[in-house]
Amino acid sequence: MVDLILFFIPSALIIIGALIVVFAKNPVHNAMGLVMTLVSIAIIYITLNATFVAMVQMLVYAGAVMTLFLFVIMMIGVDKKEQSSESIKGQTFLVSGVFLILISILGYVAISSEFKWDLWFEAVEFAVEGTPQLIAGTLFTAWIFPFEIISILLIVATAAAIALAYDSKRKKNDV
């Protein structure tokens, strides 16, 4: 029973938050909907024994990334009206049609297989707890090469962000 509650309440919040992200008009509301989704996903992670990933999700996504989003929303301004005219004719209608077809295929597969997907293997009986020790032990042995690559990616992204946001023209005019 507790399992069901811990699944359904966060998943309802996830879907409501995602719908707010898609349909809200004010960008700040969209960002808050995204925060709701991310925090609820962190709760789902805890129920899936991934405690450390849940904490990282809260800190990095719901904390750092969303702060970045809100900063940019503040810079760009929230009162900008979004264009409702469609540059491609019937764009929303077409996308809605494709989306409905995809959703109905998904629903058909789910219902016809009685919500039992063929996952090739049965779920294991034992539980793997995603503790920092276990994650670090695997990350720094088997996954060390991707780890190094990702550190290079972060350096490049930081340099790229500085280079892109640096306004050389304004500096010349102001000083």
Added chain:
Amino acid sequence: MFEVTTDWYLTLSAILFSIGFFGMMIRKNALIMFMCIELMLNAVNLTFISASKHFGQIDGQIAVFFVLVVAAAEVVVGLAIIVSIFRKQSSASVDVLNVSRG
């Protein structure tokens, strides 16, 4: 009576991914499109974590870390691009961006 199995998490993840995809297609504000990309990435992360539980392997959770780092880097660069575009065009709508040169 009911037991929460991996299938349920996969279904939730599929729904979340679809909502993100739908928003990506219909919205024109570049910021909102970025948020929809975040939704899709989170749907994939949820799949990884539920597979990690299903198979009893820790590697799925490590893959989530890499997705997280790539998402953070992507957001940083993408928002910098949006800010620099906004300086020139004073709009964050993707419909205005119909030229490749700056």
